[in-house]
Amino acid sequence: MYDINKIYEANSVEDAVRLRMEEPQARIIAGGSDLLISIRAGDLAGCDLISIYTIDELRGVSLDDDGTIRIGSLTSFAAVTKNEIIQKYVRVLGEAADKVGGPQIRNIGTIGGNTCNGVTSADTASTLMAYDAIIELTGSEGKRLVPIEEFYLRAKRVDIHPDEIQTAILIRPESYRGYEGFYYKYAMRGAMDIATSGCSANVKLSEDKKTIVDARICYGVAGPIPMRTRSAEQAVKGLPVSKEIVEAFAAGALQDVNPRTSWRATKEFRLHIQGELARRCLTESINRAGGIWS
Amino acid sequence: MIEKQFKTITFTLNGKQVTTSVDMRESLSDMLRNDFGLTSVKKGCEVGECGACTVLVNGEVFASCIFLAIWADGKDVLTVEGLVDVDGTISDIQQAFIDETAVQCGFCTPGFIMSAEHLLRTGKRYTRDELRKELAGNMCRCTGYHNIINAVEKAMNARLAKKAGKE
Numbered sequence A: 001m002y003d004i005n006k007i008y009e010a011n012s013v014e015d016a017v018r019l020r021m022e023e024p025q026a027r028i029i030a031g032g033s034d035l036l037i038s039i040r041a042g043d044l045a046g047c048d049l050i051s052i053y054t055i056d057e058l059r060g061v062s063l064d065d066d067g068t069i070r071i072g073s074l075t076s077f078a079a080v081t082k083n084e085i086i087q088k089y090v091r092v093l094g095e096a097a098d099k100v101g102g103p104q105i106r107n108i109g110t111i112g113g114n115t116c117n118g119v120t121s122a123d124t125a126s127t128l129m130a131y132d133a134i135i136e137l138t139g140s141e142g143k144r145l146v147p148i149e150e151f152y153l154r155a156k157r158v159d160i161h162p163d164e165i166q167t168a169i170l171i172r173p174e175s176y177r178g179y180e181g182f183y184y185k186y187a188m189r190g191a192m193d194i195a196t197s198g199c200s201a202n203v204k205l206s207e208d209k210k211t212i213v214d215a216r217i218c219y220g221v222a223g224p225i226p227m228r229t230r231s232a233e234q235a236v237k238g239l240p241v242s243k244e245i246v247e248a249f250a251a252g253a254l255q256d257v258n259p260r261t262s263w264r265a266t267k268e269f270r271l272h273i274q275g276e277l278a279r280r281c282l283t284e285s286i287n288r289a290g291g292i293w294s
Numbered sequence B: 001m002i003e004k005q006f007k008t009i010t011f012t013l014n015g016k017q018v019t020t021s022v023d024m025r026e027s028l029s030d031m032l033r034n035d036f037g038l039t040s041v042k043k044g045c046e047v048g049e050c051g052a053c054t055v056l057v058n059g060e061v062f063a064s065c066i067f068l069a070i071w072a073d074g075k076d077v078l079t080v081e082g083l084v085d086v087d088g089t090i091s092d093i094q095q096a097f098i099d100e101t102a103v104q105c106g107f108c109t110p111g112f113i114m115s116a117e118h119l120l121r122t123g124k125r126y127t128r129d130e131l132r133k134e135l136a137g138n139m140c141r142c143t144g145y146h147n148i149i150n151a152v153e154k155a156m157n158a159r160l161a162k163k164a165g166k167e
């Protein structure tokens, strides 16, 4: 039995928005794999909940007419990984989702929950940020679109208004077409573990596959929220694919990151692996994109 | 004093349609154990970490301790009790666990059996490494996993051979 005061069930997005306004004290529960744990721990004991878990219209991945990939907020990690659109256009996102917990967690946990929790170690968040994803929120006045970097306010705080729920995560065609990416989750165990640090990078190469046209990189657990490292990105743009630029990329990343010491790892250890993750993720992204090394 | 909230739900449980009134604060494992006496559903951690409470919901594996009972409405739920024949004969995967000594204290076993049953139902052939990944959400503190993987592999091979024989 959970120590929950009251549960309101939303059957549609409009229902959820109405309940948000009527019951401002209540928290949204999607898959509950963060929230129910906090209730069990006593941190949120006695809370009111609005369950959106059964709103099936928020499940699934589709391609809009303009090529935008639309991921319904309730889509489970497992469903993201299995989806053909994801496999074809942003396979790194499916791979990142497949690094979460174990099979049971990947079936219940949602990609919306993985971003709305505002957690830096969230396995899909760094890839979404590295692809400049757009967060779609729906409230009493309709839809609002927020770039994912602005969606994160501070640790565990995201930009959701009191009348809103997150309804989708969008990836624009210009953000994924021509890009190949790679995610590395560094954790103490191969499964059922939270990342000590995670890194998601992606690149777009020139026609002849010899030059970096664009590179993007985002870390989890390099700071209080998922963090893009622009110094790394700037350090390699327009340069020929080579071992030297991989080093420049790692050096750039280390200028920007700011990990802290926690019981999981020290700051020094995180800095060490973050440099290494930048190297590996960039190298693998280049290889996936068919890069020709000079 | 908290006022109690109940909801009437209808779902398929081990192949039979059932209707029941649940306390909205109950987890699926609470409901299965307390309201239906299905004590194969174990509570190890109750925070989604150990897999002892694993059941199939619409054919997929879920940790029933972190699944609200009200969410089972309209779904198809399967526990180890549902694998046993009406005459009490146990299923191939249960027998394989016995044959391979994949059981010591037995607390994790029903959860493993349900995760394994899901894999066997896909009709896919998994490598041992793939089996390890697919069973990573289930913890065992006794066997060291080796015999568990042996049991699942054995049942998988037997089912695949049977299927191939029929075709």
Ligand SMILES: Cc1cc2nc3c(=O)[nH]c(=O)nc-3n(C[C@H](O)[C@H](O)[C@H](O)COP(=O)(O)OP(=O)(O)OC[C@H]3O[C@@H](n4cnc5c(N)ncnc54)[C@H](O)[C@@H]3O)c2cc1C
Binding pocket: A027, A028, A029, A030, A031, A032, A033, A034, A035, A036, A037, A052, A073, A074, A099, A100, A101, A102, A105, A108, A109, A110, A111, A112, A113, A114, A115, A116, A117, A121, A122, A123, A124, A160, A164, A165, A166, A167, A192, A193, A194, A195, B047, B048, B049
């Ligand atoms: C055993 C275990 C292992 C785990 N391992 C990992 C792991 O390896 N990697 C990882 O990243 N995470 C892991 N998690 C954490 C968790 O599974 C994920 O963060 C998951 O994405 C949470 O999604 P949910 O739908 O279950 O969230 P919920 O608990 O339902 O919600 C999380 C938060 O987001 C809010 N929210 C959710 N959806 C919406 C929405 N649509 N609109 C507005 N607000 C919303 C809720 O109010 C809540 O504050 C693990 C959890 C457990 C229990």
Ligand code: FES
Binding pocket: B042, B043, B044, B045, B046, B047, B048, B049, B050, B051, B052, B053, B054, B063, B064, B065, B066
């Ligand atoms: S009791 Fe449900 S996962 Fe441990």
Ligand code: FES
Binding pocket: B102, B103, B104, B105, B106, B107, B108, B109, B139, B140, B141, B142, B143
């Ligand atoms: S047999 Fe004892 S926990 Fe697995």
